[in-house]
Every structure is written in C-alpha cells, then in structure tokens.
Amino acid sequence: MIRPNSAARAVAQTHQFEALDWEDTSDTDPSLPQRVLVVDDSRMQRRLLSSSLRKWGYDVLEAASGADGLALCKEHDISLVLSDWVMPGMSGPEFCRAYRSMGRDDYGYFILLTSKGSSDEIAEGLNSGADDFLTKPVNSGELRARLRAGERVLQMQAALVDKNHIVNAALSRIETLYDALNHDLSEARHLQQSLVRETDIEFAEGRIALNLTPSGHVGGDLVGQFRINDHQIGLFSLDVSGHGVTSALMTARLAGYLSGLTPNQNMALDRMDDGSFKARDPAQTVSDLNDLLLRELETEHYFTIALSIVDLTTGRMRSVQAGHPHAVLQRRGYPPVLLGDGGMPVGLISNAPYESYETQLRPGDRLVLYSDGITEAEAADGQMLEEDGLNIILDGARDKDGPDALDHLLTALSAYTGSTEFDDDVSALVFDYTGPP
Known part of the structure; x- marks a missing residue:
C-alpha cells in the first residue's frame, strides 16, 4: 500500500520529467562518450533520468551522494556527469570541486541540475567548476542538447590532447635531433680548429x-x-x-x-x-x-x-x-x-x-x-x-x-x-x- 505522502512525492517527481521524450531515439554517435554518471539523493529522480539516458544509447552509472559519485569516478572513466545541486552531506557544487581535484588525464563535462536561478547561485556553480546548468523540471530536448554540447566539448578536448601528444612527440624527436646535431657541430668545430x-x-x-x-x-x-x-x-x-x-x-x-x-x-x-x-x-x-x-x-x-x-x-x-x-x-x-x-x-x-x-x-x-x-x-x-x-x-x-x-x-x-x-x-x-x- 502506498502512503499518501509518498505517492504525492512520486507524482511531483514524475511531473518534473513529464516532458522527457520516451521514444527510442538511440542515435548517439558511437565516437562520443557513452558513459554518464547520474548523482542524486532521490532514487526516483535517478531512475527517471537514467531511463531516458539508456534509451538514448548511454551507459549509465548511478550514485546516491557525492561521496558515492567520487568512488565511482575513481573506478571508472567518466567524462559526463549529471549531478543534483541540493544533496545531504555533499552538495552538487562541493561534489564538482572534488571531481575537478581528482587530477584526471582528460576533461570531464559537469552539468548541475537545480531549481536555483539567481546570478549569485549561478556564479557559485561556475566557480565550483560546473560547465552547464539544467533547471528542474528537466526538459527532454534541452537535456539532450546539453549532453551533445558537452560531447562536442569533450571531442574537441580529446582532439587537442591528441594533437598535443603529436606535438610533444615531434618536439621530443626534434630535441633528440638537435642534441645529435649539436654534438656533430661541436665535433666539427674541433675539426675546423685542427685546420x-x-x-x-x-x-x-x-x-x-x-x-x-x-x-x-x-x-x-x-x-x-x-x-x-x-x-x-x-x-x-x-x-x-x-x-x-x-x-x-x-x-x-x-x-x-x-x-x-x-x-x-x-x-x-x-x-x-x-x-x-x-x-x-x-x-x-x-x-x-x-x-x-x-x-x-x-x-x-x-x-x-x-x-x-x-x-x-x-x-x-x-x-x-x-x-x-x-x-x-x-x-x-x-x-x-x-x-x-x-x-x-x-x-x-x-x-x-x-x-x-x-x-x-x-x-x-x-x-x-x-x-x-x-x-x-x-x-x-x-x-x-x-x-x-x-x-x-x-x-x-x-x-x-x-x-x-x-x-x-x-x-x-x-x-x-x-x-x-x-x-x-x-x-x-x-x-x-x-x-x-
């Protein structure tokens, strides 16, 4: 039997995502990140978000708190994070700061879910390291658009990392060649002096x-x-x-x-x-x-x-x-x-x-x-x-x-x-x- 208060909360949470598109549109680019971490202390909200993300082709991990989310980030390569702002123990901005301090090799795109909208609150979220915001109730089209925007950022970052690796490898080869050339020129100087x-x-x-x-x-x-x-x-x-x-x-x-x-x-x-x-x-x-x-x-x-x-x-x-x-x-x-x-x-x-x-x-x-x-x-x-x-x-x-x-x-x-x-x-x-x- 469902208690009246629990039923009311379930209905309210469902209404927050009533605009989500439940149609199967799993056309995600396979070259883009496929794993998303959803962090929310509400099990219902996690399930609603995760259901949509899976229908869109994502592999979804769930965490009920910021601490659990950090533990998952240490075990898995996670580049897309959706996190609620208000959570007990560790807030969304606090979780974001801890996520940024992990010393990742690649970049992670962090989206905060919030009902907050004042400029001071937005500034707090950005200062914590968040990349984007989604206002509750979450709109399906907006969620997908923000995820795709994050994926484009990650794509560009990955391409930049690859190019940096190429440049660093080229610089390393140049340095090796320069050392060899410098040695040869030093020997040539001795030979010329011997004239x-x-x-x-x-x-x-x-x-x-x-x-x-x-x-x-x-x-x-x-x-x-x-x-x-x-x-x-x-x-x-x-x-x-x-x-x-x-x-x-x-x-x-x-x-x-x-x-x-x-x-x-x-x-x-x-x-x-x-x-x-x-x-x-x-x-x-x-x-x-x-x-x-x-x-x-x-x-x-x-x-x-x-x-x-x-x-x-x-x-x-x-x-x-x-x-x-x-x-x-x-x-x-x-x-x-x-x-x-x-x-x-x-x-x-x-x-x-x-x-x-x-x-x-x-x-x-x-x-x-x-x-x-x-x-x-x-x-x-x-x-x-x-x-x-x-x-x-x-x-x-x-x-x-x-x-x-x-x-x-x-x-x-x-x-x-x-x-x-x-x-x-x-x-x-x-x-x-x-x-x-």
Missing part, C-alpha cells in the same frame, strides 16, 4: 701567431701558413661568404689546396724535377682557384683571400689581394701601412684579373692578415671598427709578441662590441719578421 694545427710557430727568421674564432660552431674563416722550402713560407687569410656548415665545408676544401702537409695538392706550389717545390706567383694561384671554383665546385659561395709568399732570407714578399681586407704592415717608427689594391673576390666571374704586388720586409717588421669580422665589428651604436680602429688596437699591441698581440686584439674587440660572442667569424695572423740569423 690551424699550430697557433704559435717560431723559426730562425721570425714568428707566426694565428687565431680562428668562428661566430657559431663552425665558420667560413681560415688563416694559415705553409713551408715551401728552407727559405720560403706562404701566409694566407681567407673568408668564405656566408656562415655555418656550408661555408665551413668549403673552407675545409680550400684548406686542402693551400696545405703544407700535402704540397703535391697545394695550388700555390710547383714541383721541381728534383722533387723539391717552388712558389708560384700568388696572382696565378688565385686565378686558378677562381677557375676551379666556377668550373668544379658548383656552389653559390665565393671567398676573399690575401696570399703572400715570403723569402725569409731577403725579406722580399710577393702578395695578392682578392677582395680581402688590406694586410697591415707595422714598421717601428712609422705609421701602419695598408697593403694591396683590393681585387675581385674569388668565384664571382670567370677570368677575373688578379695582380701580385711586392713588399720589402725589414727585420723588426710585423705583418697582420685578418678577416672583415674584425673591421666590420659594430659597437652598441652601430659604428663599425674599420681600419682606423684596428690600427689603434694594433698600435697598442706593437710591443707585445705575436700571441699576446692577438689576445690583446680579441680583448679590445670584445670591449668595443660589448660581447665575447661576435656576429661574424674573426680570424687573424701576425707575422713578426726578424730576418736571417
């Missing part, structure tokens, strides 16, 4: 100091020397256009053409019948390099070079300047002299004209070859150092030996630019001629 095997070379007639400082891991600058015979040496400074790996590879290729370790391949030398070597005219050497670059290397790069052949016995020096900064001759008691007349860079045009010039070195003279990374270094205001600034620095290091003079040059350049990292490759060669013993 300048000795940075301080002393012999009876003088001393040579060299420095090579790429702006990145590797660069396109190179300075070097090679022994021709017992009384002649070759000195050079070159600068390949551009920066980075391609410039460094071309620099390494050019180093082989001016190597003292393999004189048979050195384009600045001619082999004599007796097996010894003699120096070629520097202008002819550069002309042949120009033809080689345009004919065989097939690159858009070009380079500049200053090449000198020095007779250590007589001090006679024959040189060529091909688009490279002017060599500086420092003679005690005299202002510095810029040597050369410019010339064309190597690798731009066929049959470019190159001419050698001669300089007589005296004991005590200093020759400085360098790249434009020094003269084109900029201060904070954009002002370049230029030849005048370089001459001031070199004059301040005139009484220092070669290696100390290069250290002084780099220190002064860092002070001028305000940084120890230069925007362009920096290289220099200092040759102090003391004459025959």
